Amino acid sequence: MDFTYNAYKNLIERLRDNKYNVTNYKNYSNYDKCAILRHDIDYSVDKALKFAEFERQLDVRSTYFVLISSPFYNIIEKKTNEKIKKIKSLGHDIGLHFDELNYSVEYYDQNGGIKNVILSELKLLRYILGIDVDSVSMHRPSKITLDADYDLSPAINSYGNTFFKQFKYLSDSRMRWRENIEDIIEADIYKRLHILTHAFWYDKDSRDIKKTLFKFIKQGNSDRYDILGDNITDLKSLVKKDEV
Secondary structure, three states: OOOEHHHHHHHHHHHHHOOOEEEOOOOHHHOOOEEEEEEEEOOOHHHHHHHHHHHHHHOOOOEEEEEOOOOOOOOOOHHHHHHHHHHHHOOOEEEEEEEHHHOOHHHHHHOOOHHHHHHHHHHHHHHHHOOOOOEEEEEOOOHHHHHHOOOOOOOEEOOOHHHHOOOEEEEOHHHOOOOOHHHHHHHOOOOEEEEEEOHHHOEOOOOOHHHHHHHHHHHHHHHHHHHHHOOOOOHHHOOOHHHO
């Protein structure tokens, strides 16, 4: 499967042709055959918003998981905050993408364990965004976390046994499907699919992982220039954008 918008559209059509109902973490039990669509925002909110707009055109709803502390985006910053809310306004759900590596073992011990830290981040994300956030996915989870089956009720743990073991879990991490997702859909072996895609990998045209990463790195120069332009008067008299 190519990592293009058209390929993703074909994936959605394949799900529908094989009678899968696209659902979320709350209404999946209403259907005998379903597929939950999930997207982790690891690097770019801009790419996530573009993907969310594309999914709206396809008339599907997904859950987009946001990091509290990312080195690539700041959810408190106004424009980023508004983009995440725009994703919500398109009919998608927003969830917490929790990175356990942000904390030391000592921090967990002092704050009642990893579960309490997750719930604290969940509360903080709700406050920052001012919207309902009731699901959590793990970023770079350890085996301990994957096996823990944390009960975050009433919030949903997307890596809990229900969604990680009772569903067929499929992911495009590192721009590679571990299994052929199209064959799995066509085979009709699994009645419940849990599909993780990363909007970051998808574009209009097909690119390999190196070109995708290189484009993102180059875009960082342009983004930083624009930020400086908002903070330095007449930046273009000092540095022209085509010079960066």
